[in-house]
Amino acid sequence: MDNAVLTVLIAMLGGAIRVSTPFMFVALGETLTEKSGRINLGLEGNLVLGAMVAYATSYLTGSPWLGVLAAGMSGLFLGALHGYICKLPKVNDIAVGIAMMSFGTGLAFFFGKPFIQPQAPKLDSIPLGDWTGNPALAQALQVNPLFFVGIFLAVAMSWAFRNTKWGLIVRMTGDSAASAKAMGVSVDLVRFLATAAGGFLAGIGGAFLSLYYPGIWNQGLSSGQGLMAVALVIFARWDPIRAIFAALFFGAAGAIGPALQAVGITSGYYFFNAAPYILTLVIMIISAGSKASARDAPGELSITK
Amino acid sequence: MNDVPAAKGHAPSLQAIGMTKVFGPLRALDDVSINVDAGSFHALLGENGAGKSTLVKCIMGFYSGDKGQVLLDGQEVSIRSPRDARANGIGMVYQHFTLVPSLTAAENLVISRADAPDIIDWGKETRALAAFMDTMPFRVPLNAQVSSLSAGEKQKLEILKLLYLDQRFMILDEPTSVLTPGEADEMLGLLGGMAARKEITVLMISHKFREVKAFCDHFTVLRRGRFTGSGDAKTVSVADMSAMMIGDTPIRERSGRVQSAGGRDVLELAGVFADDNDGASVVKSVNLKVKAGEIVGIAGVSGNGQSALVEVLSGQRPLADGGIFIRGERFEPNRGAYDKFKVFGLPEEPLKNATVPKMSVAENIAFRSFDKPPVAKLGWWMSPGPMKAKARDLIARYRVKTQGPDAPIETLSGGNVQRAVLARELSGDVDVLIVANPCFGLDFASVSEIRSQIMEQRNKGAAVLLVSEDLDEILELSDRVAVMSGGTINYVSKIEDTDRNTIGQHMAGH
Numbered sequence: 001m002d003n004a005v006l007t008v009l010i011a012m013l014g015g016a017i018r019v020s021t022p023f024m025f026v027a028l029g030e031t032l033t034e035k036s037g038r039i040n041l042g043l044e045g046n047l048v049l050g051a052m053v054a055y056a057t058s059y060l061t062g063s064p065w066l067g068v069l070a071a072g073m074s075g076l077f078l079g080a081l082h083g084y085i086c087k088l089p090k091v092n093d094i095a096v097g098i099a100m101m102s103f104g105t106g107l108a109f110f111f112g113k114p115f116i117q118p119q120a121p122k123l124d125s126i127p128l129g130d131w132t133g134n135p136a137l138a139q140a141l142q143v144n145p146l147f148f149v150g151i152f153l154a155v156a157m158s159w160a161f162r163n164t165k166w167g168l169i170v171r172m173t174g175d176s177a178a179s180a181k182a183m184g185v186s187v188d189l190v191r192f193l194a195t196a197a198g199g200f201l202a203g204i205g206g207a208f209l210s211l212y213y214p215g216i217w218n219q220g221l222s223s224g225q226g227l228m229a230v231a232l233v234i235f236a237r238w239d240p241i242r243a244i245f246a247a248l249f250f251g252a253a254g255a256i257g258p259a260l261q262a263v264g265i266t267s268g269y270y271f272f273n274a275a276p277y278i279l280t281l282v283i284m285i286i287s288a289g290s291k292a293s294a295r296d297a298p299g300e301l302s303i304t305k
Numbered sequence: 306m307n308d309v310p311a312a313k314g315h316a317p318s319l320q321a322i323g324m325t326k327v328f329g330p331l332r333a334l335d336d337v338s339i340n341v342d343a344g345s346f347h348a349l350l351g352e353n354g355a356g357k358s359t360l361v362k363c364i365m366g367f368y369s370g371d372k373g374q375v376l377l378d379g380q381e382v383s384i385r386s387p388r389d390a391r392a393n394g395i396g397m398v399y400q401h402f403t404l405v406p407s408l409t410a411a412e413n414l415v416i417s418r419a420d421a422p423d424i425i426d427w428g429k430e431t432r433a434l435a436a437f438m439d440t441m442p443f444r445v446p447l448n449a450q451v452s453s454l455s456a457g458e459k460q461k462l463e464i465l466k467l468l469y470l471d472q473r474f475m476i477l478d479e480p481t482s483v484l485t486p487g488e489a490d491e492m493l494g495l496l497g498g499m500a501a502r503k504e505i506t507v508l509m510i511s512h513k514f515r516e517v518k519a520f521c522d523h524f525t526v527l528r529r530g531r532f533t534g535s536g537d538a539k540t541v542s543v544a545d546m547s548a549m550m551i552g553d554t555p556i557r558e559r560s561g562r563v564q565s566a567g568g569r570d571v572l573e574l575a576g577v578f579a580d581d582n583d584g585a586s587v588v589k590s591v592n593l594k595v596k597a598g599e600i601v602g603i604a605g606v607s608g609n610g611q612s613a614l615v616e617v618l619s620g621q622r623p624l625a626d627g628g629i630f631i632r633g634e635r636f637e638p639n640r641g642a643y644d645k646f647k648v649f650g651l652p653e654e655p656l657k658n659a660t661v662p663k664m665s666v667a668e669n670i671a672f673r674s675f676d677k678p679p680v681a682k683l684g685w686w687m688s689p690g691p692m693k694a695k696a697r698d699l700i701a702r703y704r705v706k707t708q709g710p711d712a713p714i715e716t717l718s719g720g721n722v723q724r725a726v727l728a729r730e731l732s733g734d735v736d737v738l739i740v741a742n743p744c745f746g747l748d749f750a751s752v753s754e755i756r757s758q759i760m761e762q763r764n765k766g767a768a769v770l771l772v773s774e775d776l777d778e779i780l781e782l783s784d785r786v787a788v789m790s791g792g793t794i795n796y797v798s799k800i801e802d803t804d805r806n807t808i809g810q811h812m813a814g815h
Contacts, residue, residue, distance in 0.1 A: 165423050168408065168416040175407040182403045183417055184388050299406060 004263040007136060011262060014140025015255020016248045017147060018213045022047060022222075023247035024150035025205030026229035028157060029198035031240055033079075034233060035161065036194035037174035037187075037300030040082050041097030043202040044226030045104020046075040050206025052112035055217035059120035064211045067120070068146070071207035072200045078104050079199015083192035093302055101226070115217050123212045144212045146204070150247075153201070154240040161240075170194055174298035202226065228280045235283045237296040253279050316506040317378045317394060317474050318343040319364070324373035326359050333359040334370070335530045341474075341523070343378070344503035346496065348517040348538055349510045350550055351527035352748045357510050360527065361476050365397050366390045377474070391419070396472030398463045400479050406452035410445050410462055414469050437469060442495040456483040456608060461492065468505070477509040481516060485606050486776065486809035493520040514543045528552050551749050562784075563764040568597030571768035572737050576627035579613045586625070587613045589792040595737075595768040600759070602783030603772045603794070606812055610792035611772045612653070615741040618770070619650050621658070631737060644673075647736035651743045651759075653772075655726045662715035666707050667696035669714045670729045703728035720751030727758055735762050741772040756782060776808065790814040 026043050033040045050071035058067035082100050086093045129141025161167040173180045173190040180187050205226075210217045232250060236242035257272035319341045326334040334356045341347045351357045363370040366384040374381050377393055384390050390397075404413050415421055415430050431447075438444050445454065445462045454462065460480060467475050475496075481489035497520045499505045511517055517524060521538040526549040534549040572595040579588035588610045595601045605611050616622035618629065620638030629636045631646045642648070652658035660669045668675075671692045676684050679691040696710040705724045707717055714722060723743065730738075740759060744752040759782060763769050772789075773779050779786055786803060788796040788811040796811035 162412075163425050163427065165416065165421045165425065168412055168421075168425075171408060172405045172416060176403075176405045178401070179403045179405045182387065182399075184386075184391075184419075296407075 007263050008256075008259045010134075010136050010140050011259030012252045012255045014142075015259065016252035017140070017143055018251065019254045020244075020247040020251030021144060021147050021150055021208045021212075022205035022225055023229045023232060023250050024154070024244060025146075025208070026202045026226050027232045027236065027243040027247055028150065028153055028240055029075075029079075029201030029205075030230050030233045031198075031236070031238055031243055032157065032170070032201070033191075033195045033198035034301060035174045035238060035298055036170045036191045037177060037298055038083075038086060038093050038191045038195055039097060039230075039301060040079065040100070040195055040198060041094055041227070041230060042078065042082055042100025042104060043199070043230060044222060044224065045101040045108075046078045046199050046202035047104075047206040047209070047226035047229075048222050049074050049078060049104040049108040050203030051210035051221050052108035052115065052206075052217055053203070054207030055120050055210040056112070056115045058122075058211055059115060059118050062121055064121050064123045067211055068123070068204055068207040071203040073203070075203020075206070076196050076200040079202070080192070080196040082199065083195035086195070087188045087192060109219055112217060112219075116219075120211070120217070122215050123208075125212070144208065146208050146212070151244055154244045157240040171298075174300050177300050202229075205229075224277070228276060231280045231284055234297075238298060239296070250276055250279065315473065316344040316500065316503045318345075318506065319395070319474055319508070320376040320379075321360070321364055322374050322376065324360060324363055325371045326363055326368055327371050332530050334363065334373075336372075337527060337530070337532045339508075339525045339532075339535075341506055341508050343506055344500050345523055346500045346507045346521045347509065348521040348524040349508055349527070350512075350517065350524055350546060352550055354529075354748065355527040355550070356530040357527055358478065359530075361397065361478070361508070361510065364390070365395065365476065391470065391472065393474075394472050395474045395476070396467035396470060397476040398460070398467065398478065398480055400482065402459050402463060404451045404459060404462060404466075407450060409448050409450055410454070411447040413451060413462065414447075414466055417466055417470060438465075441465060441468065442499065443492070456606065457485070457488040457492075460484060460488075464492075464496070473505045475505055475507045477507060479510055479512065481511075481513065482774070483607055485813040486805065487813050489516065490519070496520075514546060517546070518543065526550055562760065568599065568766065568768075570594045571597045571632055572770060573630040573633075574627070575630060577614065577617060577624065577629065578626035579610075579617045579622055580625050581613060587792050588617065588625075590627070591789075591792075591794050593770075593787055593794060593797070595770055597736075597768050598763060598766045599784045600763050600769040600771055600782050602779035602786045602800075603770065603789050604776055604779045604786055604808055604812060605772075605774070605789035607774050609789050609812075611741070611774075611789050613792075614789070615650075615652060615739060615772050618739050619652055619658075647734050648739070649730040649733075649735050649737070650739040651723070651726060651730060651741065652739075653742040653745060656715065656719070656722050659726045659730075660714050660722060663713050665711045666700065666705070666714050666717070666725055667693050667710035670696045670699055670710075670725060673729055673733075699728040699732055700725075702732070720747045723747060723751065723755060727755065731758055731762060735765070735767040738762050738767045738769045739772075740769060742774060743771075744775065744778060776805065779808075780805065788812055 026047055030040065030043055053074040054067035054071035057070040058064040078100055082096055085091055085096050123144055125142040125144045127138065128143050129138035132138055161171055169185055169190060173185060173187050177187045209221050228250065232246045233243060236246040253275040256275050257269055260272055261269055322338045324334050324337045337356065337360055349357050359368065362368045364375055366386045366389050369385060375384060382393050384393065411431065411434055414434060415425060434447055443461050445458050445465060451459065460483060481493065484492065493516060496507055500507050509521065517538055523535065524538045524546065525535040526533045526546065528550060533552065574591050574593045577588055577591040578586060581587045591614060593601065603611055613622055617624050618638060636642055636646055656662055671680055674680050675687055675692065681687045693710050700707060700710060703724045705728060706721045714725060717725065743755050743759065759769060759771065771779065771782055783800050785797060785799050786808060787794045788808055790812055791814055
């Protein structure tokens with residue numbers, strides 16, 4: 001029994017590391033966008049399109065890292081489109097976000113059909129657990145470099161929000177557009193750039209899905225992870241470091257189902273697989289009533305206004 | 306771009322000559338000139354809509370004037386945008402703050418600099434800011450988030466920001482409206498001192514003659530977009546200044562105060578608590594009784610829970626704890642109870658709180674009666690005929706200037722919106738009247754009329770609760786005054802047993 005518990009825990013650790021990366025990138029991208037005062041609900045579209053573009057590029061060029069870059073660029077394109085449309089007068093960013101979600105996934109399915117069958121080169125991982133001598137642990141500690149890139153990005157963003165001119169300008173734009181305008185900052189430009197950059201990060205999250213874990217391209221690949229990551233930003237109260245922990249937490253929850261199955265507990269498999277979704281709902285309910293969350297929310301977000 | 310370098314370290318003089326600005330059919334500014342000497346503390350007076358803000362917005366470069374020139378230290382400068390104004394050392398403190406609430410005071414200061422570094426070395430900046438603060442007459446906690454500062458501290462930070470940016474020609478737009486009298490006097494005194502030492506030049510938009518007399522050295526008056534006078538603030542009398550402001554507008558005579566025979570308690574607030582939108586307690590255990598035929602004025606600096614209290618009384622905010630009683634019966638703020646107890650209200654910002662802007666004047670006037678005969682049959686079948694007839698009658702009686710009963714109420718001027726609300730609320734029998742900042746932003750004539758109407762209701766025997774940030778209004782109308790500070794009432798007194806200073810001290814929470 002101890003062994004089984006250990007197996008589940010190790011599987012959850014491995015799951016947290018593997019599954020969390022796309023959450024991380026999407027959540028970091030959304031944090032940046034929301035800090036500038038705009039919501040992009042369409043990052044699910046960026047994620048799926050990024051996954052498709054990464055897979056296709058890796059298959060066609062043979063270089064998975066080129067695929068990652070291409071995925072980022074596709075996300076940048078969708079983000080920039082969202083940012084541009086929202087600059088137009090009387091446009092609601094939430095409505096545009098939902099449209100972009102459908103647009104992104106639609107594009108991905110349309111162009112992605114021919115790439116469902118072929119095998120594309122995958123991203124390599126760094127084996128960090130070989131020294132433990134425990135094959136399960138060693139397998140769990142196979143870590144993709146993008147995981148570290150995500151953590152580094154979170155630390156860098158958190159630092160930049162406090163210590164750089166651009167960080168302060170993004171926060172200023174997100175919290176009080178009137179003040180930003182009074183200082184001669186172009187609010188629309190800042191939000192456009194923040195949405196485009198956020199879209200880039202979400203696209204990279206998609207590359208991780210198709211090129212590492214689960215490492216395939218099909219239409220059910222993301223199953224709403226992009227949307228969950230947006231919820232996660234609220235849970236993380238718009239803080240990049242907290243977003244990393246939230247992503248790890250979601251990742252671990254996502255690994256419960258497969259882990260239990262691995263030790264022979266099959267009853268409630270679908271229920272445990274639904275854990276991340278239930279978690280999203282619970283988090284939304286809790287954070288909706290949370291005063292701390294209300295305080296940390298950027299003042300210009302259309303949901304808080 | 307500019308011939309004159311930014312004023313460094315000394316107070317500049319500023320002249321605006323022949324400023325004219327036309328918006329469609331309206332001449333908002335008509336050949337207005339103003340002369341502010343270096344190191345002067347200059348008051349800009351005028352009623353709402355007199356053109357004061359248009360004038361300063363032209364100087365600040367928000368509007369480009371149709372005619373006129375601005376001279377800084379005697380040389381003409383071209384100011385096409387707020388950025389140009391800033392480069393010329395002209396800065397402005399607005400009525401609403403332009404600080405970013407989630408940033409700290411230090412972050413706000415550093416990011417406001419045009420040459421803010423890409424990567425901020427906080428060690429160095431903190432030392433520089435500390436050195437800067439040492440030269441300032443007042444200070445503000447630099448590492449606190451702006452949202453946690455009091456209104457007075459925010460106002461000081463706005464002024465510090467101008468000095469930090471070396472903007473030594475300062476335009477202040479009603480800077481004391483959010484301060485206690487004590488804070489206001491302290492701040493104006495310090496600015497006056499800096500001006501006297503020729504460190505800054507100040508142009509202050511104000512309504513408050515008391516402050517103008519006490520702190521300013523010169524003044525300029527505008528009325529309906531024209532220059533109507535200027536002079537030495539120390540020697541010209543308040544009566545003369547207000548004559549320049551009001552001109553020959555006829556003012557309805559104020560209703561006198563009828564000695565009331567000490568009615569019985571009508572409205573009672575018992576341990577009223579309320580929370581703000583974030584769930585923090587903003588009204589804490591308010592206890593107050595209002596008698597029939599009495600006006601109780603609640604004084605206080607804005608943001609001390611008065612708005613929340615009025616919202617509770619008008620049903621816009623839930624009561625967290627405690628109770629409201631009218632003639633001993635529990636009062637739940639809902640439509641039925643308003644009707645039963647004859648409770649009426651004049652909330653602040655009537656266009657937002659008491660009307661539906663896009664609906665017609667007639668419909669807005671019918672809000673209290675649309676489900677009763679003669680407007681409605683059986684409680685739901687509405688006939689527009691009687692509704693319009695009633696509206697026409699009230700529009701005439703209350704002299705509401707409107708294109709007709711069918712005009713959307715948002716097309717009316719502020720004073721007329723308030724008159725329409727007054728017509729709706731005061732035309733029947735009133736037992737309890739709840740009034741909040743009824744004259745905010747209105748011209749003299751409307752102010753006088755609205756105050757008379759409130760006094761008339763009192764004389765007829767209504768229990769009136771008046772919440773106002775204008776201490777003069779409280780002193781003029783109230784029979785008793787209560788002071789609200791930090792969400793609770795900390796002082797109640799008969800009006801004849803108190804004075805401005807005592808009230809001011811309690812407003813500051815002492």
